[in-house]
Amino acid sequence: EDKVVQSPLSLVVHEGDTVTLNCSYEVTNFRSLLWYKQEKKAPTFLFMLTSSGIEKKSGRLSSILDKKELFSILNITATQTGDSAIYLCALRDDKIIFGKGTRLHILP
Amino acid sequence: EAGVTQFPSHSVIEKGQTVTLRCDPISGHDNLYWYRRVMGKEIKFLLHFVKESKQDESGMPNNRFLAERTGGTYSTLKVQPAELEDSGVYFCASSQVAGATYNEQFFGPGTRLTVL
Numbered sequence: 161e162d163k164v165v166q167s168p169l170s171l172v173v174h175e176g177d178t179v180t181l182n183c184s185y186e187v188t189n190f191r192s193l194l195w196y197k198q199e200k201k202a203p204t205f206l207f208m209l210t211s212s213g214i215e216k217k218s219g220r221l222s223s224i225l226d227k228k229e230l231f232s233i234l235n236i237t238a239t240q241t242g243d244s245a246i247y248l249c250a251l252r253d254d255k256i257i258f259g260k261g262t263r264l265h266i267l268p
Numbered sequence: 269e270a271g272v273t274q275f276p277s278h279s280v281i282e283k284g285q286t287v288t289l290r291c292d293p294i295s296g297h298d299n300l301y302w303y304r305r306v307m308g309k310e311i312k313f314l315l316h317f318v319k320e321s322k323q324d325e326s327g328m329p330n331n332r333f334l335a336e337r338t339g340g341t342y343s344t345l346k347v348q349p350a351e352l353e354d355s356g357v358y359f360c361a362s363s364q365v366a367g368a369t370y371n372e373q374f375f376g377p378g379t380r381l382t383v384l
Contacts, residue, residue, distance in 0.1 A: 164310070201377030202272070202359070203311075208372075248311070255301065255324060256361075256373065258311040 164259035183249030184231040190251040198246040272376035286348040293362030306356040
């Protein structure tokens with residue numbers, strides 16, 4: 161069965177720290193790997209990764225995909241309290257297969 | 269531009285009752301998806317409409333769930349009769365053009381369903 165596993169499940173760090181969120185998968189066929197940030201309500205799109213080894217960056221966030229080892233990481237540097245959220249990793253073919261998410265809490 | 273909207277935000281019903289959830293996709297989006305997150309589990313796909321047609325309903329848990337999208341605009345998801353294990357957050361998402369190589373799915377805020 162297709163599976164997306166995220167770790168850790170939950171993470172609490174202080175403002176200014178750097179965090180790395182992990183996503184590994186066992187999915188036979190997919191078009192892209194997606195990262196979402198979910199605060200109170202709707203998941204909002206962060207990154208789409210389709211090729212191995214190419215880092216995507218957006219401000220303090222960056223992500224990379226390793227199709228050989230079947231994982232992706234999401235890095236957040238110089239974290240701020242506004243980064244507190246659930247971060248979802250997902251694989252996209254047509255429908256989306258989600259991981260359980262990593263709940264990140266940033267302490268001031 | 270308005271995003272995906274869902275109604276209601278939260279519904280609390282008793283086991284055996286019927287509930288209907290509504291999703292209004294972004295105007296002009298052909299694709300509409302329903303997902304569900306049950307407590308402690310990941311968000312799971314339920315079904316996919318392309319306009320008014322069901323493209324993929326492989327994720328629907330059982331025949332107590334009925335989704336419709338008459339006219340290809342808004343969609344409803346009815347649960348009848350509701351069971352305790354149906355409790356969770358039901359998300360709707362929409363994306364633009366059917367058959368395109370990549371369509372970002374935009375998610376609604378979800379409807380929290382609690383079955384007592």
